[in-house]
Amino acid sequence: MESKTLLQQLINSLQCLPGVGKKSAQRMAYQLLDKDRQGALNLSHCLERAMRDIGNCQQCRDYTEVALCSICANSKRDDKLLCIVESPADIAAIEATASYSGKYFVLMGHLSPLDGIGPEEIGLDQLNQLILSTPCEEVIIATSSTVEGETTAHFISSMVQRIENRTITMTRLAQGVPIGGELEYLDSSTLALSLANRKSL
Amino acid sequence: MESKTLLQQLINSLQCLPGVGKKSAQRMAYQLLDKDRQGALNLSHCLERAMRDIGNCQQCRDYTEVALCSICANSKRDDKLLCIVESPADIAAIEATASYSGKYFVLMGHLSPLDGIGPEEIGLDQLNQLILSTPCEEVIIATSSTVEGETTAHFISSMVQRIENRTITMTRLAQGVPIGGELEYLDSSTLALSLANRKSL
Numbered sequence: 001m002e003s004k005t006l007l008q009q010l011i012n013s014l015q016c017l018p019g020v021g022k023k024s025a026q027r028m029a030y031q032l033l034d035k036d037r038q039g040a041l042n043l044s045h046c047l048e049r050a051m052r053d054i055g056n057c058q059q060c061r062d063y064t065e066v067a068l069c070s071i072c073a074n075s076k077r078d079d080k081l082l083c084i085v086e087s088p089a090d091i092a093a094i095e096a097t098a099s100y101s102g103k104y105f106v107l108m109g110h111l112s113p114l115d116g117i118g119p120e121e122i123g124l125d126q127l128n129q130l131i132l133s134t135p136c137e138e139v140i141i142a143t144s145s146t147v148e149g150e151t152t153a154h155f156i157s158s159m160v161q162r163i164e165n166r167t168i169t170m171t172r173l174a175q176g177v178p179i180g181g182e183l184e185y186l187d188s189s190t191l192a193l194s195l196a197n198r199k200s201l
Numbered sequence: 202m203e204s205k206t207l208l209q210q211l212i213n214s215l216q217c218l219p220g221v222g223k224k225s226a227q228r229m230a231y232q233l234l235d236k237d238r239q240g241a242l243n244l245s246h247c248l249e250r251a252m253r254d255i256g257n258c259q260q261c262r263d264y265t266e267v268a269l270c271s272i273c274a275n276s277k278r279d280d281k282l283l284c285i286v287e288s289p290a291d292i293a294a295i296e297a298t299a300s301y302s303g304k305y306f307v308l309m310g311h312l313s314p315l316d317g318i319g320p321e322e323i324g325l326d327q328l329n330q331l332i333l334s335t336p337c338e339e340v341i342i343a344t345s346s347t348v349e350g351e352t353t354a355h356f357i358s359s360m361v362q363r364i365e366n367r368t369i370t371m372t373r374l375a376q377g378v379p380i381g382g383e384l385e386y387l388d389s390s391t392l393a394l395s396l397a398n399r400k401s402l
Contacts, residue, residue: 005265005266005271006247006250006251006254006255006266007251007255007264007265007266009247009250009251010247010248010251012247013240013243013244013247013248014244014247016233016237016240016241016243016244017218017229017232017233017244018228018229018232019225019228019229024220026290026293027219027220027290028218028219028220029251030264030288030289030290031218031219032217032218032248032251032252033251033252033255033264033289034288036217037252039214039217040217040248040251040252041248041249041252041253042214042217043214043215043217043218043245043248044244044245044246044248044249044252045245045249046207046210046211046213046214046215047211047214047233047241047242047244047245047248048242048245048246049207050207050208050210050211050230050233050234050241051233051234051238051241051242051245052242053207054207054208054234063208063231063234064206064208065206065207065208070206087231087235088231088234089227089228089231092227
C-alpha cells in the first residue's frame with residue numbers, strides 16, 4: 001500500500017462513502033484538489049471529531065457528542081409522549097415534519113433473531129426503565145412497515161402492556177395512500193389497507 | 202455556528218463534495234457513524250494529508266506529493282512523445298487506455314481571455330522550456346473538443362512551430378463516431394466531420 005500515491009489513497013478512501021464508486025471518488029478528489037482544499041480540510045476535521053466524539057444519548061440512544069441529546073435535555077418537549085424509532089435518521093425525518101413535540105427512543109435496529117439481535121441488543125431494558133422513570137402516557141411505535149419492524153412493534157407493545165399500575169396508550173403510525181400518490185401505481189397491500197381503514201369525511 | 206451539533210457540522214461539511222446535497226450528506230453521515238467509523242477516520246487522514254501535501258509536478262504540472270510525478274520520473278516512458286492535456290483527470294483517462302507511453306504536460310485549464318486566463322496561467326512558458334530541454338519529436342494536443350479547447354490547441358500549435366532548429370510533429374486526437382455510438386443519435390457536426398475524414402478500408 002505504501003507505493004500508492006496520496007491521490008490514489010484519497011480516491012480509495014473516498015469509496016467508503018455510500019453510493020460512491022471509483023469514478024465518483026476520482027471526480028471528488030480532483031474537484032477538491034482543484035477548487036476546494038479549504039472545504040476538504042474542514043471535512044477532514046469534522047469527520048475526525050464526529051467519529052471520535054459522537055456516541056449515544058444516555059436516555060434515548062440518539063447520536064450525540066454530549067451525555068444527553070438536545071431533545072432529551074429540552075424541558076419544553078412533552079415527556080408524556082414517547083416515539084420509538086429504529087434509527088437516528090428516523091428522528092431527523094420526524095423532526096423535519098415539525099409536528100411532533102414529544103421525546104424519542106432509538107432502537108438502533110430491529111428484532112432479528114437470525115442475526116442474533118434480540119431484545120437486549122435493541123435496548124428494551126433501557127426502554128422499560130425510561131417508561132418507568134417518566135410520566136409517559138402514550139407510546140408511538142414508529143418502526144418500519146416491514147416484517148421485522150412489525151414484529152418489533154408487536155414485541156414492544158406487549159412488553160409495555162405488561163408494565164403494572166400504569167395506563168399507557170400504544171399507537172402506531174397511520175398507514176395508507178401517501179400524499180401525491182397515484183392509486184394506479186400503489187401496491188395492492190397498501191391499497192387494501194387504506195380501503196379497510198377508510199375514514200368518514 | 203458553535204450551537205450546531207457535531208452531526209450537523211458533519212452533514213454540512215460533507216456537502217463540499219461534488220454531487221452531494223443535504224439528503225445524501227445525511228445518509229453518508231449516518232452510514233459512517235453506524236457502520237464504518239474506521240473508514241471515516243481513514244478518509245479524514247487521507248483528506249488532510251492529500252490537501253496539505255499534494256502539489257504540482259515540477260515538470261508536467263500533474264498532481265503529486267513529490268517533486269517529480271511517477272510518469273515524469275519514469276525513465277521507461279518515451280520522452281520523444283509529449284501529450285498536452287487540460288487537467289490531471291485527463292491524464293488518468295489516457296493512462297486507463299494503456300495505449301500511450303509518452304510524457305504529459307497539464308495546462309490546468311484552457312485559454313479564456315475573458316476570465317483572465319492567458320498563456321502564462323496555463324504554463325506555456327514552462328511548456329516551451331520543457332520542449333527545449335527534452336528530445337521531444339511529437340506533441341499530441343489533447344485539449345477538449347470545445348471552442349476554448351480548440352483555441353488553446355491552435356495557440357499551442359503556433360507557439361511550438363515557432364521553436365527554431367527543431368522539427369516537431371503536431372498532432373491532435375482523432376475525432377469521429379465513438380465506439381458503440383449509433384449514427385441516429387450522433388450530433389450532425391460530429392457526423393459531418395467523420396464523413397469528411399473518412400478512411401479507406
